[in-house]
Amino acid sequence: MSRSKPTIDDVARMAGVSRATASRVINNAPGASGPLRVRVHEAVARLGYRPNEAARALASGRPRVVDVIAVSCNLPGGWLGSNPYYSRVLAGMMPLLEGMGAQLRVHALSHESAAEALDEIAAGVTLGAVLSDITPALAARFHRRCRRVVSLVPTAATVPAMVADNIGGAYTAVTRLHRLGRRRIAAIHGPAISTCAADRRIGHLRAVQRSGLADISADAAFTREGGYDAAQRLLAQHPDLDAVFVACDLMAAGVVQALTAHGRRVPEDVSVIGFDDSVAAICANPPLTTMRLPVEEMAAAAVRLLVSGDISPGHRELFPAELILRQSTARMSKVGPGIAGS
Amino acid sequence: MSRSKPTIDDVARMAGVSRATASRVINNAPGASGPLRVRVHEAVARLGYRPNEAARALASGRPRVVDVIAVSCNLPGGWLGSNPYYSRVLAGMMPLLEGMGAQLRVHALSHESAAEALDEIAAGVTLGAVLSDITPALAARFHRRCRRVVSLVPTAATVPAMVADNIGGAYTAVTRLHRLGRRRIAAIHGPAISTCAADRRIGHLRAVQRSGLADISADAAFTREGGYDAAQRLLAQHPDLDAVFVACDLMAAGVVQALTAHGRRVPEDVSVIGFDDSVAAICANPPLTTMRLPVEEMAAAAVRLLVSGDISPGHRELFPAELILRQSTARMSKVGPGIAGS
């Protein structure tokens, strides 16, 4: 008995059929049938045969790999830093891929190496690529090289995308603060390079204009420190602020820390709403009300589109943001422990 | 001009050399040289040639894929939940893999599907697998099927592993609390199924015995809610506690929330130390002192071992935990804003 892995020829020999028939049975393609199917299956089981994926990919030309590409444009500290967003993206894709026997390949690219690396990936044998973090320029370039691409972040209109309703989400958040009776509502926005940040900024502005409020806002990096510092600045300029809309939870956690350090109570004195519904939101003290994006669903939809194959330039689907109520916007009366809704 | 991707034959033809020579140059193997190398490189550049990975893997038999396997045994809410730990694992591996042109394949398995899935993966063509979350039993089973395995979590002695010094880390944390003058030190441990949790429990116990302190402890799930509830229970039974060692930051964030809700100030009344140095630690209010594990380094070391090939059963390397000081254990005097050390 040979020490090496059994091949489809071994299976065919054992089953007493040709390699072609064995292949047909294994891929349950039509044209093989009856007792032969049984015999082949028996042989597979007895030999513990597993198809060699590389050979399959080579012979069929039909890949079974989905690439996930992240070019960190938002986050300092390098890719994936400690951002659970990527975890959610992967988590959304895995069950689907697992189910169809496809594999997931992760590419983390620095901004500098991205251009060449994208070419490399585009040339690869892949079902397609999910862009989970990328600048519009790079996304467009990538799409030009490789049509089978779906972006999870806003990009040029030609690139197929699953886009989250960042504008609507920000609008909802600010409106919520207004309904809570807040009138000095500040906003802390993310860096301009991020299209998500830009959209959230637009949503905020619309809500502010619609409500006839002053536009009190500051920019910051998408980090806890960014939020902390921005809150301090805002507090210095507008000591009377009574609510803060923050463009991401990580920043929002820093905002809450800054407010506490400056003697403001959350939510009694200042209401805070974050964005993303990340771990940062539940770990902040008090836990943060936030806008949740259906990241898992978006990632899954991206995979489905990729696999379906009929992916046209400009295809896009919009996913709404959901308001998750926690203590940072609780009404004044009773502030119970835990993550109670308001 | 053909619409399809250029192959190595196209390169060879354009460079006026044989396929073998082209291959030698592309893989910069010895035996090709001088002007030919230049010509081949030129042809590659002109054609935009990229080797087909599937064909490479098939022909060489030498795979260029590293599998990362996570069977969620710790986390509720499914795989990867929102746990940045996985992000750190991936982040640690990516630069290395990217550098050697290898790919990373992610497998997220549920506990039920794991057994068969592991067999499937073991049969695949892979440089090896990094087990980032798995029970000892499954890890051992996997190691039996596929020798090229490195675990990042404690397992049976035969399975090669990069192990974090959870025992020492917990010991350090508790000792720190003791040195701070705390004498009623409580601990909140993770679920028994997790070997990390078990080790942290051992470290805590050693420190407690060594310091002659009482063993005040509670068990909880590795979640914010788990920490919150456990802290409440502990507080009810031991209202005089003045420090809490918590087996993970996510729980610790909940602990801080519970302490605050019950009128305890952190760190003035109660010192808190978490574990992992995750996002949860910096988002908690106040930010948490915590034990940091060199997860990225461990993951990178795992890849290096896998690639080196000389991976013997029982191989293991120990990685120390590092104390990261933040406000939750700051000395009473001045509690400045931000993440100041103590």
Next chain:
DNA sequence: GCTATCTGTGAGAGCGCTCTCGCCCGTATC
């Protein structure tokens, strides 16, 4: 009973690459 139409099966040609082997040519050795 003969050609036409199936369906089930096997032979065999690749997929794009790596790698062994042997050839050729240049230099060292006698």
Next chain:
DNA sequence: GATACGGGCGAGAGCGCTCTCACAGATAGC
């Protein structure tokens, strides 16, 4: 100048699989 050696190079045989195609054998139509 003939023999040995060695390094650069090309020919060609696979790697394990898929898939086309041709060929049997069975059924149908005239």
